[in-house]
Amino acid sequence: MNRQWLYARPPAGKIGPDTFQWTETAIPAAKEGEALVRTRLLSLDPANRAWMMGKTYRDALEPGQVMSGFAIGEIVESRSPGLKPGDIVEGDWGWQDYAAVPARRLVKRTTKAPLEMLIGPLSVTGLTAYFGLLEVGRPKAGDTVLVSAAAGAVGTMVGQIAKLSGCRVVGTAGGADKVEWLVRELGFDAAVDYKAPGLRRALAAACPDGIDVYFDNTGGPVLEAALSLMNLRGRIACCGNVSQYDVDKPAPGPMAVPGLVVTKRLRMEGFIVMDFYDQRAVAEARLARWVEQGRIKAIVDVIDGLENAPQALVGLFEGRNRGKCAVRVA
Amino acid sequence: MNRQWLYARPPAGKIGPDTFQWTETAIPAAKEGEALVRTRLLSLDPANRAWMMGKTYRDALEPGQVMSGFAIGEIVESRSPGLKPGDIVEGDWGWQDYAAVPARRLVKRTTKAPLEMLIGPLSVTGLTAYFGLLEVGRPKAGDTVLVSAAAGAVGTMVGQIAKLSGCRVVGTAGGADKVEWLVRELGFDAAVDYKAPGLRRALAAACPDGIDVYFDNTGGPVLEAALSLMNLRGRIACCGNVSQYDVDKPAPGPMAVPGLVVTKRLRMEGFIVMDFYDQRAVAEARLARWVEQGRIKAIVDVIDGLENAPQALVGLFEGRNRGKCAVRVA
Numbered sequence: 001m002n003r004q005w006l007y008a009r010p011p012a013g014k015i016g017p018d019t020f021q022w023t024e025t026a027i028p029a030a031k032e033g034e035a036l037v038r039t040r041l042l043s044l045d046p047a048n049r050a051w052m053m054g055k056t057y058r059d060a061l062e063p064g065q066v067m068s069g070f071a072i073g074e075i076v077e078s079r080s081p082g083l084k085p086g087d088i089v090e091g092d093w094g095w096q097d098y099a100a101v102p103a104r105r106l107v108k109r110t111t112k113a114p115l116e117m118l119i120g121p122l123s124v125t126g127l128t129a130y131f132g133l134l135e136v137g138r139p140k141a142g143d144t145v146l147v148s149a150a151a152g153a154v155g156t157m158v159g160q161i162a163k164l165s166g167c168r169v170v171g172t173a174g175g176a177d178k179v180e181w182l183v184r185e186l187g188f189d190a191a192v193d194y195k196a197p198g199l200r201r202a203l204a205a206a207c208p209d210g211i212d213v214y215f216d217n218t219g220g221p222v223l224e225a226a227l228s229l230m231n232l233r234g235r236i237a238c239c240g241n242v243s244q245y246d247v248d249k250p251a252p253g254p255m256a257v258p259g260l261v262v263t264k265r266l267r268m269e270g271f272i273v274m275d276f277y278d279q280r281a282v283a284e285a286r287l288a289r290w291v292e293q294g295r296i297k298a299i300v301d302v303i304d305g306l307e308n309a310p311q312a313l314v315g316l317f318e319g320r321n322r323g324k325c326a327v328r329v330a
Numbered sequence: 331m332n333r334q335w336l337y338a339r340p341p342a343g344k345i346g347p348d349t350f351q352w353t354e355t356a357i358p359a360a361k362e363g364e365a366l367v368r369t370r371l372l373s374l375d376p377a378n379r380a381w382m383m384g385k386t387y388r389d390a391l392e393p394g395q396v397m398s399g400f401a402i403g404e405i406v407e408s409r410s411p412g413l414k415p416g417d418i419v420e421g422d423w424g425w426q427d428y429a430a431v432p433a434r435r436l437v438k439r440t441t442k443a444p445l446e447m448l449i450g451p452l453s454v455t456g457l458t459a460y461f462g463l464l465e466v467g468r469p470k471a472g473d474t475v476l477v478s479a480a481a482g483a484v485g486t487m488v489g490q491i492a493k494l495s496g497c498r499v500v501g502t503a504g505g506a507d508k509v510e511w512l513v514r515e516l517g518f519d520a521a522v523d524y525k526a527p528g529l530r531r532a533l534a535a536a537c538p539d540g541i542d543v544y545f546d547n548t549g550g551p552v553l554e555a556a557l558s559l560m561n562l563r564g565r566i567a568c569c570g571n572v573s574q575y576d577v578d579k580p581a582p583g584p585m586a587v588p589g590l591v592v593t594k595r596l597r598m599e600g601f602i603v604m605d606f607y608d609q610r611a612v613a614e615a616r617l618a619r620w621v622e623q624g625r626i627k628a629i630v631d632v633i634d635g636l637e638n639a640p641q642a643l644v645g646l647f648e649g650r651n652r653g654k655c656a657v658r659v660a
Contacts, residue, residue: 056593238588253583258549258568261600263386268598270591
């Protein structure tokens with residue numbers, strides 16, 4: 001049997017159990033040029049929610065389709081010359097046990113590392129942090145780097161890579177526990193609870209020399225506060241807008257745009273990890289070495305069972321996980 | 331006598347006659363290292379209003395001071411070795427007939443051109459258009475370039491330089507007359523009246539291939555509409571926020587920030603012309619050649635008499651002028 005979660009209907013406001021529908025069908029057969037993949041780990045990402053909102057860098061999700069999502073899987077059967085049973089691949093075949101996928105839509109992973117690493121620091125997540133920080137934000141040693149959703153999948157990596165780059169690193173996260181954990185466990189220089197009152201004042205205190213690079217995962221109030229603290233010629237790497245994904249009515253945009261962008265000569269730049277895939281091999285090798293040397297801690301939060309995927313995604317938006325959120329399917 | 335306009339008090343909402351106060355004092359004497367300048371032409375700029383709002387790239391204006399503003403003047407008396415009577419200089423010595431200014435705060439203009447050219451296309455205004463478009467926006471031949479406040483000092487230059495760069499050029503301006511004038515007189519491919527209903531639809535029709543570069547002088551509704559029409563990897567050169575300068579209550583920021591910045595991988599970048607002054611000589615020579623060859627039309631709107639400066643600035647925010655707005659003082 002092939003167990004599947006379908007995307008049932010667009011959420012009115014927050015996602016919930018109604019957003020998805022469980023179904024069981026026959027295991028598909030691979031056609032010529034395809035491979036049959038068995039899902040091992042599903043990656044849960046804020047983007048999963050954004051895809052429900054309309055066209056982004058990809059088409060919007062259509063009700064009735066298998067819920068989309070990046071995954072790591074193992075080839076069970078192959079009708080493509082480049083893949084053989086046992087190969088580990090990644091791709092977006094969605095929330096199901098098995099999928100027959102054209103080989104060109106699968107990326108073979110040859111890095112020898114546990115699957116948790118391949119879906120965490122050595123995955124799209126790690127690469128997003130690496131390229132967004134280093135290629136878009138371009139920090140110099142001594143810069144102050146702020147990252148929002150710092151306890152999340154991308155944030156934990158951004159903070160650690162920024163520390164390796166000689167920067168003062170400040171993160172925002174929801175709740176006192178996470179904030180304390182960022183400093184104690186991941187070596188952040190300071191962290192601020194964005195849910196507590198006085199966000200701007202707290203950020204100002206945490207960034208006494210202002211902010212040179214802001215890695216923005218959230219948009220919303222943290223972006224607004226960060227804009228007011230950016231230094232001359234600061235850079236904002238726009239990675240996500242997670243504060244606005246799981247809501248009914250989007251908030252107004254940041255008042256400081258474009259006023260402070262002009263007067264402080266800021267650069268705000270959006271990016272998608274795929275834009276940098278020509279440099280993927282080098283980046284992956286560096287990330288792997290940093291993890292191996294213990295210079296980067298891999299924070300992966302694995303939930304067991306495909307049946308728990310919807311609750312895990314709900315939990316992601318409630319801020320329940322730390323680091324990469326993944327579901328073990330097999 | 332030295333006639334002066336003082337900055338009297340911060341406007342509550344729009345500027346008006348109360349914002350300024352007329353006064354007459356003695357002509358000052360130049361001290362060692364200074365020169366006495368006689369004002370010939372005053373440059374009126376949206377930035378004059380922005381300086382009343384607080385600290386920008388310079389300190390805020392203080393009530394009681396002589397109103398600030400760029401000007402072109404002639405040296406009357408010099409106690410600095412680099413300047414002699416008759417030299418033409420530019421600087422910010424404000425709204426008055428005479429000023430004793432430290433020589434290091436004066437820039438000697440040696441380009442042989444009428445004063446109207448030196449305050450218009452061959453001035454800070456022309457350089458702002460040149461550097462903002464070419465160095466920040468970086469258009470390629472075939473790109474669609476949108477510019478807001480297109481009939482203004484910077485906008486008329488941006489549009490013409492973009493045409494010289496092989497781009498499709500679209501402008502926004504207030505009113506049917508200006509829109510028609512941009513196309514007929516300045517060679518814009520299309521122009522849109524931002525005050526008419528259906529701004530986004532009209533812009534979409536004027537930009538059938540989307541927008542690659544948006545030169546933003548205004549922020550506000552044109553920025554919001556432009557964001558929704560930007561192409562993948564589009565660039566927004568943030569030059570000003572004039573829609574928000576002469577208002578009581580600033581409008582909310584653009585909703586599309588940071589959402590569309592991420593998904594379309596946009597770059598929004600603020601700049602100030604002074605950032606590019608190391609390249610000033612080359613830029614000025616090019617602008618001068620283009621004007622000389624008739625490839626760029628210099629649009630300078632000169633109002634006679636220092637006494638009329640406040641009304642001229644009010645008129646600027648009411649959209650009365652076309653091209654560069656200047657006041658002839660002597």
